[in-house]
Amino acid sequence: MISLAGRDILHAWGKFVFTGVGLGLLIGVTLTMAGVYRGMVDDAKVLLDNSGADLWVVQQGTLGPYAESSSLYDDTWRSILGAAGVLRAANVTYLTMQVRRGERDVRAMVVGIVAGEPGQPGQPGFLVAGRHITRSHYEAVADLASGFQLGDRIQIRRNHYTVVGLTRRMVSSGGDPMIFIPLRDAQAAQFLKDNDAIVRQRARTAANPAFGAPNVLDAVLASQGSNPYVNAVLVQIEPGHDPEAVAEPLRRWKRLTVYTRQQMEEILIGKLIATSSKQIGMFLVILAIVSAAIVAFIIYTLTLGKIREIAVLKLIGTRNRTIAGMILQQAIGLGLIGFVVGKIAATFWAPFFPKYVLLETGDALRGFIAVVVICILASVLAIRAALKVDPAEAIGG
């Protein structure tokens, strides 16, 4: 038996191909939306992977440092380093801001790290060009996605930094490129006031009679001029130790909140990007409905255009299931053309998106199955219309 659907598609290939391309672009958008979500999850995991930490020690009762603000004294790391099972501990600060270079500015996550100690948690894992930060001030390592080059002079708050190294895939959970600077500079950047505010604060403190005792005013002013806080202490544990077993004494005795890698991943994916993922989920549902409506409309219209032929087919003895099969195969054929076009389109345009778009094979397979299911459902209307056709219509009268 010849394939009626195949012959019809070949006969009207232009109509099918152009419709398929239109549908394919819609499927491409759907696959890309799924890729955006996967990219966000991957960014979150990369953030955790690249931090090089096994434990995140943060302010008690917070979900810091990525999902909530968290402040710890910058000497806390010393006592953590002494805990059983801890191999390394390092302070880190995170500050999302606009980083300027000349007239241009880039949204970036500025990470304060302890300079000169590659391998410490929080350091960029690898460099694609240049070197690590070795000086205590005014050097930076930037992610390639920031667009900065080696030797560029960038401005963070009032200070200028020289880009001495470039790294890759070091991004925040929101996909912003990271820029690493020395910890002290980052601490200052977080709380730095303008000169007028500093002068006014000093005058106000000096006018307070409570600070009148010898040396007290100087001590108070000195404390106001510096920032002793960091956002978190990143901890690497010794090989063979259970992260939870190392974390538990820190929670109990240091009165701090400690997250393991798994807990931090749950915070990032389950809380930080939860709303975004729901947003994308809604888009996917809407796009699926729109795709189904388009396929249904196209197949229904194509079927209505063949009512007379269908009546003739029924009159000459064609089974209903043969006619239904023809319409179903055409719908699936249209879906296949659309899927191939959509997959190619998504693969082509994904690298041009400003945020990371991760197109996973599993999503493509799920998308393919969804397209087939949608096409089957969408063809129901047309099949019903075709099966209602009275063979007597071929005779007329």
Place this chain on the structure above:
Amino acid sequence: MAERHIQGIRIEGLRKRYGEGDTAVDALKGVDMQVAPGEVVGLIGPSGSGKSTLLKCLGAVIEPSAGRMTLGQEVIYDDGWQIGDLRALRRDNIGFVFQAPYLIPFLDVTDNVALLPMLAGRSNSESRRRALELLEALDVAHRARAMPSELSGGEQQRVAIARALVNRPPVILADEPTAPLDSERALAVIRILNQMAQQFSTAIIVVTHDEKIIPTFRRIYHIRDGRTHEEAGEAKSLE
């Protein structure tokens, strides 16, 4: 139903009523008709006389209200269908030729004709062989690979006739087959139908208004107000 056992068609007291009660309309009020194998008869009548209804009843497309229809030795309707699978009855025993050819636009000429035997379960090669034989007999074999849109009106109608004949049905119902054709082509179609009726022992009923072809029939059934009466035709030569 084995095709060799079916010869001609006989209709006795066929009635068809549309609707019920006060609004009921009797489209056929007791039609009697008989067409022998190899015979081509005309069925003529004014609009609304019941021609299309009779054709649909004969074609097993709608169910008559009463009466009896016999295909060869087999009674197919006797105040109710006696055949379970009407679709198979149409496919294997009744050929249709329409006013417009209604060829399937996405199949080439050969496959338009071969589709019927394929639907009947014959192999593609056997079906195409049968189709080509008929196309040869109807002098359109040279257009075997053409699409319907590439054919002239006369060629399309010949392909439609080939399609109606390909399963060797005992009966062909032709609904105004010459309406869109000029005199020469109309007479050519009737000539072909007569040849095929003789060659395949097929009973052919031609519904027509066409004054050009009415004189060519040996027998004519007039239908008026749902009743038929038979008269002898002129049997004008087709040569």
